[in-house]
Amino acid sequence: MISGANWQEGTLGDNLARAGVSRRSFMKFCGTMAAIFAAGTPNVGEAAAQSLTPSAEEIADKLSAVKKPKVAWLQLQECTGCMESVLRSGGTTAEDVVLNLVSMDYNELLMAPSGHAAEKALDDMNAEDHILVVNGSIPTGEHGAYCTIGGKSAEQVLLEAAEKATAILAVGACAVWGSVQAAKPNPTGAKGVDEIIKDKPVINVSGCPPIGEVITATLTYVLTYGKTPEVDAEGRPKFAYDQRIHDSCPRRAHYDAGQFVKTFDDEGARNGWCLYEVGCKGPSTFSPCPIVQWNLKSGWPIGAGHPCIGCTEKDFFDQFTPFYDKLPGIPGIGVESSVNKVGVGLLAATAAGTAVHGGLTLVKELKIRRSNGEEKVLAAFGGVEGRKPPTVDLPSNSPGTQSETASDSKDN
Numbered sequence: 001m002i003s004g005a006n007w008q009e010g011t012l013g014d015n016l017a018r019a020g021v022s023r024r025s026f027m028k029f030c031g032t033m034a035a036i037f038a039a040g041t042p043n044v045g046e047a048a049a050q051s052l053t054p055s056a057e058e059i060a061d062k063l064s065a066v067k068k069p070k071v072a073w074l075q076l077q078e079c080t081g082c083m084e085s086v087l088r089s090g091g092t093t094a095e096d097v098v099l100n101l102v103s104m105d106y107n108e109l110l111m112a113p114s115g116h117a118a119e120k121a122l123d124d125m126n127a128e129d130h131i132l133v134v135n136g137s138i139p140t141g142e143h144g145a146y147c148t149i150g151g152k153s154a155e156q157v158l159l160e161a162a163e164k165a166t167a168i169l170a171v172g173a174c175a176v177w178g179s180v181q182a183a184k185p186n187p188t189g190a191k192g193v194d195e196i197i198k199d200k201p202v203i204n205v206s207g208c209p210p211i212g213e214v215i216t217a218t219l220t221y222v223l224t225y226g227k228t229p230e231v232d233a234e235g236r237p238k239f240a241y242d243q244r245i246h247d248s249c250p251r252r253a254h255y256d257a258g259q260f261v262k263t264f265d266d267e268g269a270r271n272g273w274c275l276y277e278v279g280c281k282g283p284s285t286f287s288p289c290p291i292v293q294w295n296l297k298s299g300w301p302i303g304a305g306h307p308c309i310g311c312t313e314k315d316f317f318d319q320f321t322p323f324y325d326k327l328p329g330i331p332g333i334g335v336e337s338s339v340n341k342v343g344v345g346l347l348a349a350t351a352a353g354t355a356v357h358g359g360l361t362l363v364k365e366l367k368i369r370r371s372n373g374e375e376k377v378l379a380a381f382g383g384v385e386g387r388k389p390p391t392v393d394l395p396s397n398s399p400g401t402q403s404e405t406a407s408d409s410k411d412n
Contacts, residue, residue, distance in 0.1 A: 011065050011066060011067060012063060012065070012067075012068075012223075013063075013064030026064070027060055030056040030057075030059040030060040030063065031056035032213070033056075033217055034054060034055055034056045034058075036214070036217045036239055036240065036292070037221065037229075038053060038054070038239070059220075062224045062225065063220065063223060063224045066223050066224070069131060069223055070125060070130035071106075071130060071131045071133060072106045072122065072125045072126070072131070072133070072161050072165075073106060073108075073133045073134075073135070074132070074134045074135065074136070074157060074158065075107070075109050075135050075136055076134065076136030076137060076138055076149075076154040076157070076158065076174075076175070077136045077137045077154060077174060077181055077188070077190060078135045078136030078137065078172065078174045079174075080109055080135075081172070081208070082135045082171050082172035082210060082215070083107075083109050083110070083135060085209040085215065086171075086215050086216070087212070106118075106121045106122045106125050108149070118150075119150045122161070126160050126161055126164060127164070128164065129164050129165075129166050130164065130165060130166065131165065131166060131167045131168075131219070131223075132161050132167070132168045132169070133169045133171055134158065134169065134171065134175045134193050135171050135172050135174065135175055136154070136172070136175055137174040137175060137178040137181055137190040137191060137192060138154045138155050138158055138190065138191050138192075138193065138195075138196050139153075139154060139155075139181070139188035139190050140155060140188075140190075140191055141187065141189030144156065146188040147188075155196060158193065158196055159196065162200065167203070167228060168200055168201070169202075169205055169215075169218060169219070169222075170193035170194065170235075171210060171215055172205070172206070172208065172210055173206055173208040173209075173311055174192075174208075175192060176192050176193070176204040176205070176206045176235075176314075177206070177314050178190040178191055178192050179208060179317065180208075180317050182315070182317075183315075194235060201235070202235060203218060203222075203228050203231065203236075203237060204231070204235035204236045205218050205236070205237065205240075206234070206236055206241070206287075206311075206312040206313070207287060207312045208311035208312075211240075211287075211288065211289065211292050211293070211294060213292050214240045214288065217237075217239070218237050218240075221237070232286075234314060236286075236312075240288050240292075241286045241287060241312065243286060243287075243288065243291075244282065244283065244284070245283075245285045245286070245287055245290055245302070246284075248288075248291055249282055250272075250290060250302075250303070251272060251273065251274045251302065252274075254268075254272070254273040255274040255276060259271075259273040259274060260275075260276055260277040261273050261275050261278050262277060262278070263278070264278065264305070269305060272305075275302060275306075275307040275308075276307075278326070279307045279309075279323050279325055279326055280302065280307035280308050280326075281308045281309055281310035281313075281316075281320050281327060282302065282307075282308040283327055284310060284313065284327060285308050285310040285313055286312060286313070287312040289301070289302070289308070290303075307324070309323045
């Protein structure tokens with residue numbers, strides 16, 4: 001993964017050609033990225049990818065012209081699961097080479113240098129403009145003693161790396177909101193990246209871990225357009241997080257028919273029925289999990305028979321535990337009182353004209369009730385007031401910035 005020495009002079013396109021990557025393989029990769037940007041799914045076919053906006057051809061032209069980017073990849077208070085997800089992102093030769101070439105000189109988990117040599121690599125990176133990717137939360141308790149690297153606290157390492165960063169990606173639930181270690185009572189004082197970095201926008205790629213292709217697509221967007229993608233109110237890229245799992249779930253028909261798994265070894269479980277009654281948080285979770293999936297679309301939690309635990313949502317560990325307790329109700333459907341009676345006809349009546357077909361999410365908020373009786377309102381599409389980081393154009397000399405981007409329409 002760390003192959004800065006493999007990048008020779010010239011553009012990414014030149015280096016892909018030297019690596020033996022065919023134009024067809026590269027276009028397949030760009031088609032996948034175009035589909036994710038436009039439709040939130042990698043599966044639209046090569047021909048259809050050309051009709052998307054941006055098209056695969058447009059992405060290929062801009063991405064192949066990218067000069068050698070510099071990327072610092074920090075591993076702070078985390079479990080390495082997000083990096084594992086990235087390493088298994090996609091399968092084309094082009095994608096592998098692109099990831100190899102953009103993961104430059106510093107990644108604690110994968111790099112060969114250690115000790116003073118590793119510290120120098122990061123210091124050298126921090127002295128130049130670079131893209132910063134962060135895995136892991138930042139513990140602030142006891143003056144940062146819970147996570148230190150080279151004698152520095154994780155917070156100090158982050159602040160130094162962010163100073164000249166032209167784009168910052170917080171990757172994974174730990175980096176975005178602190179995840180499990182930030183759960184109450186949060187003994188280490190763990191925080192997300194955007195609670196530490198206040199003077200620059202942070203792109204939040206949430207999930208525990210996020211899907212590899214979503215991480216790759218976010219990096220590719222920054223490299224291609226020289227700016228951050230449009231984000232939702234929680235700072236997550238809209239191309240990936242603007243849809244509920246519930247709306248695209250292959251078990252949705254069983255939900256509509258009132259067919260629910262009651263225990264993990266019952267007939268419903270064996271027949272792939274809806275997991276709502278054993279705790280599935282899909283109705284309140286925004287993620288492309290059912291569409292993109294993991295490991296070359298070979299599986300995902302609900303597909304394996306386990307309910308969604310809502311790991312792309314803020315403070316999911318506090319909000320959704322116990323994980324096997326069901327959500328108390330869905331507005332417009334009244335699942336709490338009629339979950340065993342819900343059928344297609346009843347659903348249409350109780351929804352009172354509200355469109356609930358997969359892919360249309362009109363629910364604006366969802367109340368959940370904790371075991372102690374406390375109610376919490378969850379906003380759809382991460383709709384939390386006051387948290388909508390702007391889309392920002394990167395400086396003209398930053399990695400991935402192309403002169404053509406000036407003609408692109410500016411995101412919100």
